[in-house]
Every structure is written in structure tokens, then in C-alpha cells.
Amino acid sequence: MRPFSYQRASDPDMAVQALGVAAAANNPLTKAAAQPLAGGTTLIDLMKLDVMRPTAIVDINPLAPAWSAIAPGGDGLRLGALAKMSDVAAHAEIQRSYPVIADSLKLAASAQLRNMATLGGNVMQRTRCNYFRDVSYENCNKRNPGSGCAAMDGVNRMHAVLGTSDQCIATYPGDFAQALIALDAMVEITGKAGTRSMPFAQLHRAPGSTPDIETALQPGELISAFSISGRWPRSVYLKARDRQSYEFALSSAAIALDVQDGAIRDARVALGGVATVPWRAREAEALLKGQRFDEALAQRVADAAFADARGRRHNSFKIALGKRIVARALQQAVTMEI
Amino acid sequence: MTAAAPGPRTNMGQPVPRYDAAAKVTGRATYASDMPLDNPAYAFLVTSAIAKGRIDRFDLDDAKRVRGVIDIVTHENAPKLKESKLYSNGGYAGTTIQPLKSAEIAHDGQIIAVVVAESYEAAREAANRVKVSYSAAAPTATFDSPGTTTAAAKGQNSQFKEDPKVGDFAKAFDAAEVKLTASYETPTQHHNPLELFTTSCTWMGDNLVIYEGSQYVHGLKHGVAEQLGIDADKVRVVNPYVGGGFGSRGSMTPRTAIIAAMARRLNRPIKLVPTRDQGFTITTHRAETRHEIKLGASRDGRLVALRHEGAEVSSRPDAYCVGGTKTTTRLYACPNVDSLVSIVRADRNTPGFMRSPPEVPYLFALESALDELAVKLNMDPVELRRINDATRDPIDGKPYTSRSLMACFDEAAKAFGWSQRSPQPKSISDGDWLIGYGCAATCYPTLAGPSAARVRLQRDGRTRVEIAGHEIGTGAYTVIAQTAAERLGVPLEKVAVFMGDSDLPPAPVAGGSNSTASTCSAVMMVCDQIRQRLFKALMPSDSLADKAKETVGISPAPSTQAAKSDRSLDIEKAFDALGVGVVEEYGEWKPEGAPLDSFRAMHSGQVRLVGGHQMKDQIAYAFGAEFVEVRINRFTHEIRCPRLVGAFAGGRIMNPRTARSQLMGGLIWGMSSALLEATEIDERNARYVNDNLADYLVPVNADVPGVEVILLSEEDDRINPVGVKGLGELGNVGTNAAICNAIYHATGQRIRKLPVRLEDIEL
């Protein structure tokens, strides 16, 4: 950890201003000199590991009164970026109308972390790639652009099989983002020019040739809220992991269905633990629309979801595992009582 | 009585709560790095990013510019230290790889520089700013890596003298009606005690005080003195509590003498708090092992031939090995036995003790193989063990002092509901989950070592026990207090126990599960010295002995019987007769068969543990049986273990509460070792990858919904005066095999490599 200045944001303008001022150096967000602090459970960790070295911290927690909404309404849901993971997971209406959200949060991290961590910080959490988190490795394109990728031929059991590039195979580790991307959430961004909205699906950037650029956010921009239209009571989050709690997904699926008279009218399939970014399996969804569910269909959908998957030495198992998870989650969603 | 405090059965003490419970749960217990220091400087380590090669150059400019930096030492300017030999070769060190001596790098994460600063933060920041240029060479990581050298353990490790053998294995195996050959593998593991590997060193003139979590304060004291070239009497090691050891704090690591020497040079106390990941490389680990087991049996299940070949990875300079064949060749009655242990050298740090060092990997292999044999024989695995139960050591023919293996199997099987198991694999399921049951034997040698103690009794019954034992979380304070209270007939609340300080009378290393047997035997003996003094002062002549017994309720004969007598000592009367206010006694106890130099060794920080198979005309082990239920999800292949049931016999149980807690922890760790724990090595560079507690997985509460510990009554007065067999390392031995055996039962798939992960399951 290195010395940094600490400021508390009195209002959004001030926060944006403070973040923007230090951002002049034209760095990608991940390298920006000023970083917002929410729950701190990712940021402080990475600072202690010397992976992130901001010189200025802007604590956005004072914005919580305005930015912590958990507001399910007639036409959809609005969630403030500073709402705590635990509060959202425990909200009765979220559990009823958006079980995929409640479960993706409930099955993440530990109770203590969920009490600290915010939704905005959660979607912005960074990869758990061991080589990224250990600065004694020079070769990490995400941390050190152009230096190579130690994970590619190293220990890569936790790494991604979808959305990878020859530059980076790091997994996006979060759970909640899969629920958001499945439900076509919009993300509200507050910046110098006020607020703008964009599809959540456009927030994260696959590594391509610039793994150090992880999101579409610019320095000086903050996520202020997420919104979702409609209700999705027929939705599930299924997560496989090495231990029963407090562990990242080896593979997960967020599924949301709209089933009328046995026919699938709308289907959403998102994958976690297997991809470099929150992952929407649109080809798989297409196979479901208008169909009646059976096991053979589930199998085809699962195959389609992983058609482009590429495994490496230790993580190839995720392809077969991911398919079984998709098939099982679909079945759970179809048969769930709502 | 509650589950946590089982009612005592025959030959068990009371389940009194832990002596230190309140201090621990309220955070008042002071661990080594909590000790106040006067104006300390803070050290932060820089560790090597390569596993083999040389340091070409340090660039320290940036680091030195950090405000508050006092000193940075590297091999170029480090204090000169004397070498210490490996503890097994008459030294104290857990590794002979001494960092900061030259530019050579011998393993990943070796200490290459130490930054000292006015604050921890400044030291850490400066350490981050140290730039190192290396000439890296290609290191040898582990088994199968290019560049390993392999040789038999016998002849290179002074503690591994002989590969046990008896009869004619080859002939018997050839002729056996049923044969099995199978290979097994266990991974590198790290202890990860919660307390980090800190050390704080402070000098007062020529005298050094070291605050450091240690499982052997006298060993550390002598080791550091040797490295610094000073008189051991000038060194004191203090740690009233140790935040977990599991073997990792049993031998000296290089960090301590380095910090002590820097503190001397700086003339200021220095506190070092390494990070969690540094803990993976600056201390020891459990080495990865490989095994081949050959079993030959008659069709009715009698073993006729057994061969166990093991290989273990060690460092280039040190021939560390655990050689668990000493146990696996003796566990079952078999007339033809052969074994071989080899050491494979790689560019790694020297491994060391980790809870049940030999038994965990070697019994995993043997107990898995027995289960495979039971399947071949179409026989219940419990019955297979019954048929081959031994009363004598099959190698040397010596009788077991006591052996309750099958009684443990029977009690555990009953509690578990084993009889309801259909032996057919894949025959039980519950919704999405395939269910399997498995079991295995567990055992651990009964050891004890020379120990001294001082006991001071006041007229009002207040008692002070002083012994340099170690509270590593096992309940040592509690059982020692119980021993003194019982022996002197004073209320438990009046007994104060002082441990974890090398200025106190020496006790052995808290390792090899010897602590209770050794320290309580010593304390009991010294309490008896007090009783005798009181008694003698009272008695003008021996003929009045019987009368004195009635009036003061003490007996002149120290024996275990007296400890069980509920007659209390009328201390006040005895003191009045003696005419003093305080009686204090010091004594030195050693187990039968201890070598002649035992006490000399004890006072120079060296342990002479005796017991197990090394006794003259008997063999002493504690036994247990472990049963587990595993559940495997059909879809995700996740493996969970909802039920662990173990029954254990360990001679006298001093305190059923602390004993249960030890064994419960053992069962949980055993499950963890079977399903979760492995230190991943990047074979390209021989570096540890998952060196933190987010990636080196240990169980969380949700992983252990049901653990049941059954304590059997067992009396054994042939082992030591207190009749205690060590329990600390008994619990986590059998679990590894029991889990794999249960996985076989659930899936029909035999997995011979730990840990078992969901990708290993094929359904």
C-alpha cells in the first residue's frame, strides 16, 4: 500500500469533480489516480496487494441516502449503487419478483462482506486471477499492458473459457452482474455532464487486445443506479463452487423465463464463473423462444451457450460443468412455483 | 452435560471449561504480536520472485526515499549469522537454507531483504518499492519436473533408520489369492494458522526477549542463541498463547535470528508481521507425496502380503521425510511386509511437520487400499479390518500396550448407522444428490518426552504451576490446572498455570501429540513431591504414615490411583505442621526408555520423544474409527460432507470437552484435506499460486453441518504415569481415506489423488 489522500464526497458533483481532477493523466479507469471508495472490499484489498496504487480516494458512502434505493415498483425495479448486497438480498419483494437477483447476492461472498459491499462496487469488482493479484509477476497484460499473460500456461483452473483473448483469460468473478445482464438492466452513470443511462450489457469490456480496460466508465464517472423493467418471478441463479459458502463460482447460470401455457415466450441465459465479462448467451436464448421445455432442448441450449468456449490446461472442465449447470438451472426455472 | 461437554465415562476427567476461554473470546488473551514494545521499529520482508538463480542487483533508491525508512538489509549488508543444523541433526532449524547469506536463491519466496521503518505502513510501502534484478535459472518444481533427484530415505535422514520389513513379501504376494496394486497421491499443504508468522525482538543490554508464537520456546531460544553466537541464558522466548501451530511453529525458521540481529544493530525493538502469502514460503509445509500399495490376501480376507512404497518431495539441501511406513506396516496383522521410502529433491523450501505428518499421507494410501481390497473380496470394510486386527506389532512382534481399534469401529458404526448401508455403489440417493458412506481407521503413536515443572502451593491452597508448555489452542492450560488441582486436592479456581515462556522449566515441543502426556506427568510428579514434603514434615516416623493419611488425607505413594481418590488434602493442617507459608518443588520427569542424555538435551532445547513403535518391548498407539457421509450433486458434481462421525480411544481422557474439541477439529481438517486443501504450484517456476486464504480453501461452517465425536473408555497404565495417549493428531488421519471410500460408494469411482474436486467426478 502506498500513501493516498482521502476525501469524503459531500454530494455527487463534488465526488465527480474530485475523481475527475486527478484523472487528467489519460489513464484507463483501472489506473486512474483517483478511485471511488464504496464498501472497500475490493479496492482496499487490491491496494494492500499493491495492485492498485491510487493517490486519491474519494469516499462515496456519504451519498448513500440518495443512492441506496431498493425500489421495486409497478413497471420495474430501481436499485441504488450504494445499496448493500445484504439489504437487497433480504428484501422480500426482490425475493418474490426477482429471485435471480436475491440469490445471486445471497450466494456471493460472506455475510460480513455482503454487509459492507455495495451493488456498484460489486459490479466493478476485479478479477481474482492470482497472477494479476501478485505483483511479483511482471507478465500480466491487465496490470502491465504488453507484458504477456502468466495465467495462459500457468495454473488456470479458475480462468475463463468464454470471451477470452490471446492477451487475457481472466474470469469476471462476480455473481450479481449475471442477474443484471440477464434482465436487460440499464445502468445509470453520473458524470461531469450529469447522468446518462446505458444497457448494463455495454458496461464491461471483453479483454481483446486491451485487458487493462475493463469497463466503459471513464475516470470521473460513477455508477449511481441500476434499473430493470418488468418483473421476473420465474428466475433462478445456480452456482457451483468448491465449498458450500463464501466462494466464487466455478460456473453459474442466471436464468429468467417468461412461460405462458407451457410455451417459453422470453428466455434469458447468463453465465458466470466461465467468462471474462458478465456473459449473455444469446444464441442459447434464441433456441428457447417459442418452444416447450424438455431435456433435449435444455441440452441443445447448453451446448449452444458453450459453442465458442475454449478451455486451457486446468479449466476445460468448466465447459461440461457449465453445460450441466445451464440445463439444470433451466429445468429449475421451468418447474419453480411462482 | 452438553454435546460440547460430554459427560465423563470411566477413566475420564471432568469436562471443565477452558481456563483461557474468557480471555480468548473477549480478546484479552495476548498473543506474541500483541505484546507491548517500547518504541518499536517495524520490519517488512521482501521475498524472492524466483525459485532458483541469483540476485544481480538491488535498486533501493526509491525505497529509501519513503519517509520513515530506517534501514534496508540485503545479503550485501545483513548481519552475519551462524548456521544452525536441522533439528533432526542435532540443531534447531526447520530448514538449512539461510536467507540473506548470499545472492543465491534456493526457493520461491525466500527472504531477500528486510525493510525497517518507523511504521508498518512505511516499511510495507518501501518494501513494495524495492527493485530486484535476478538471473533466473529454470527451477525443478515437484515430482515429474525435470531435474529432480531421487534416493532412498534410509541413509540420508538420521530419523529414518530402517525401511520396515518382515517375512517374504514377494513370494507371499505372488501366491496370494487376491491381489491389489494401487497408487495414491497427496498434495502440498500449508498450515495457515490464524496468527501470522510474526516475531518481535527486543534487547535489554545483552539480553534478548523474543515474542513469537512457537510450539517450542526452549528450542527457539537455543536456536536463536546459536545463530547469534550468544549464551542461551541471555535469550528468552515468550508466548502465553499461540494462535494455532499445527506443526508450523515446531522448529526455528530463519526469520527470528535475522530480526533479532537487526534489533541489536539498531538498538531498538523490532516487530515483524509478515503477510499471509509470505507465510507460505518463510516457514514449512506438508510435502506432496506419492504411494504405491500392494496388498495380497486370502479369499477369506486375511492379509498375507503388504508393501508400501512412498516418495516425498524435499528441498535440495535437507533430507526431510515423514516416512509413514513405520505406522502403515504395523497397523494390521500381516506376516509378509515390505516397504520403501524415497526422497525426491527439488528447488523448494524444506518441508516440515504438519498435523500427523507421517500418518495423514501414508494412511490415506493404506486405508484407501484396504477399502479397495474389501470391494474385491466383496466384504464389509469394517469386517476386513476386524479379520486383520493385530495385538502385536507385525514387524517386531511386540504387544500393543492397548488397542481399541475395533471397539472404536463398533461404536462409530453404530452411531453412524453403518448397518443400513447397502454395499452396492450408487445405491443411495436423495433428490439431486448421490449419497455414499465410507469409513477408515485412524491411529497415532503415543509419545512423551522429558519435561520439568515447578509447583508452588500456598497455605490457602493457591497453587502456581510453572512449565514451559505451549497453549496452541488445545486446552493445555486447562488440563495442567486440572492435574494439579486433582493431585493436590485444591479447587481448580485456585490453580494458576504459567506457560509459553522459556524462563520456565522446560517442556517438550508441542508436537507429536505428546504435550498432555509429558507435561501432566511432570506436573503430577512435582505435585507428589509437594505431598511428600508435607507428609514428611508431619511424620516423625514412617510408622505414623497411616495415621497421617487419615488426618491430612494424603498418601505417600504417588500413583494414578491417588489422582482418582476424591479425598482432599487438608492443606492448612499440613502447613501448620510444617511451619511455612509456601511450599515449592521443582522436578524433572522423563518417560521410561528415554535415552540417557534426555535431561541434558531438554536443557539445551532438544527433544527426545519416546513411544510409538520405538519402545523396548511394547508398542503404543491411540486408535479411532471414522465414518463419513458424502453427497455428490448429479448436476454440478459438487462434493459435500454433511456427516463426520469418529470414535476414539486415547487412554485417560483428561477433559472430555477439550478432547472432543481437538478431535472435532481433526475430523474437520481431515475433510478439508480430502476435499479442499492444496497448495497449487506453478510448475514452470516452482512458485505457489494460491498463497492466500481466499484461494487456499478451508471449510466454512456451511461445510460441516454434522460432526460427532465419541470418546471411548480405555485404561492403559503402561504408557505414562497419567495414562494419556495423545489426541491432537489422531482426528485428521483417517478422514482422507474415509471420504474417498465414501465417494467410491456414492459413484462407483475410485479417486486416488487428493484433494478430490468436482472435476474429478465423472457420472
Ligand SMILES: Cc1cc2nc3c(=O)[nH]c(=O)nc-3n(C[C@H](O)[C@H](O)[C@H](O)COP(=O)(O)OP(=O)(O)OC[C@H]3O[C@@H](n4cnc5c(N)ncnc54)[C@H](O)[C@@H]3O)c2cc1C
Ligand atoms: C474473500 C472474498 C470472497 C468474495 N466472494 C464473492 C462471491 O462469491 N461473489 C461475488 O459476486 N463477489 C464476491 N466477492 C467480491 C465482493 O462482492 C466485492 O468485493 C464487493 O461486492 C465490492 O463492493 P464494495 O462496495 O466493497 O466495492 P469497493 O471495493 O469499494 O469498490 C470496488 C471497485 O469499484 C469502484 N467503485 C465502487 N463503487 C463505485 C461506483 N458507485 N461507481 C463506480 N465505481 C465504483 C471502486 O473504485 C473499486 O475500484 C468476494 C470478495 C472477497 C474479498
Ligand code: SF4
Ligand atoms: S489472465 Fe489476464 S489478469 Fe491473469 S495474468 Fe493473464 S493478463 Fe493478467
